[in-house]
Amino acid sequence: MIPSVLLVDDDVELVGLLADYLRQDGFRTSMAHDGESAVAAALSQQHDIVVLDVMMPRLTGIEVLRRLRAQSRIPVLMLTARGDDIDRVLGLELGADDYVPKPCSPRELAARLRAILRRLHPVAEEAGGPPALRVGAGVLWPARRSAEWAGQPLSLTGAEFNLLAELMRQAGRLVTKAELSERALGRPLARFDRSIDVHISAIRQKLASCQPGADPIRTVRGMGYQLTRD
Structure with a gap:
């Protein structure tokens, strides 16, 4: 197409x-x-x-x-x-x-x-598509491009969806901004580029609206982000 x-x-x-x-x-x-x-x-x-x-x-x-x-x-x-x-x-x-x-x-x-x-529009890995990602209160379906947090639907932009998906795939470990830019945004991280930070801030706000008081994304200053498993 x-x-x-x-x-x-x-x-x-x-x-x-x-x-x-x-x-x-x-x-x-x-x-x-x-x-x-x-x-x-x-x-x-x-x-x-x-x-x-x-x-x-x-x-x-x-x-x-x-x-x-x-x-x-x-x-x-x-x-x-x-x-x-x-x-x-x-x-x-x-x-x-x-x-x-x-x-x-x-x-x-x-x-x-x-x-x-x-x-x-990622290519499905098999007939049923890639399996759902489940971490803590979150569930994300890559093939359907949909996600829930604490049982509530998440309305995410394309970039936000891919960033959250990458953090969920790597849950429990630090993911650098360079890795997130390459894997989620599809481009190398440019000097002084704040895109990742802005998108992560938006994701945090949306997760908090589904689960008030929760902040499962940990910032490692100057390096990147980590999604906790709890």
């Missing part, structure tokens, strides 16, 4: 160039040049993933993401200004799956898109 990408940016020329490259690389592409039409297109269930620029007039990419996450879990890759940590962190906190700083190469963009889609 050919993946469908919605490209959202008010820079018409840039979007056209990216669309041409992605089509040659095996994607189907659609374009939107303003926030309102982007929201409508992203919610139409005709696309597999959204590439969303932060800096757009009137309705910004951050507001578009906010509206999408109120109704949909469609994966979103943010395009951010290079070095703009505020928009980057805010986007991740609102549920973006990943980001690419502008200007970006079409090749890098295509690679990031494929990495996200692979994480969201």
Whole structure:
């Protein structure tokens, strides 16, 4: 199945160039040049993933993401200004799956898109798919992309799901940020990259909403995270 990408940016020329490259690389592409039409297109269930620029007039990419996450879990890759940590962190906190700083190469963009889609639709290891992961109060079903904590359903973004899955697979041991970035986000950990920390913070909040007072994720400062078995 050919993946469908919605490209959202008010820079018409840039979007056209990216669309041409992605089509040659095996994607189907659609374009939107303003926030309102982007929201409508992203919610139409005709696309597999959204590439969303932060800096757009009137309705910004951050507001578009906010509206999408109120109704949909469609994966979103943010395009951010290079070095703009505020928009980057805010986007991740609102549920973006990943980001690419502008200007970006079409090749890098295509690679990031494929990495996200692979994480969201892993190949089943056997006919029944991989077995459920069970640690403490949590149950996670990799093939179904669903999870529960303390008997309550967890609504996780793609990145959050993969991070929690990796922590559950390695429960009881320290998992470094570099390992989490490679295995859960599908890319090497970049210097000063706070993506892992932001996603883990969001996971903690969601676990606490299911099991008040519980904090099963231990932070090892400067190294990584450990999910306790209790």
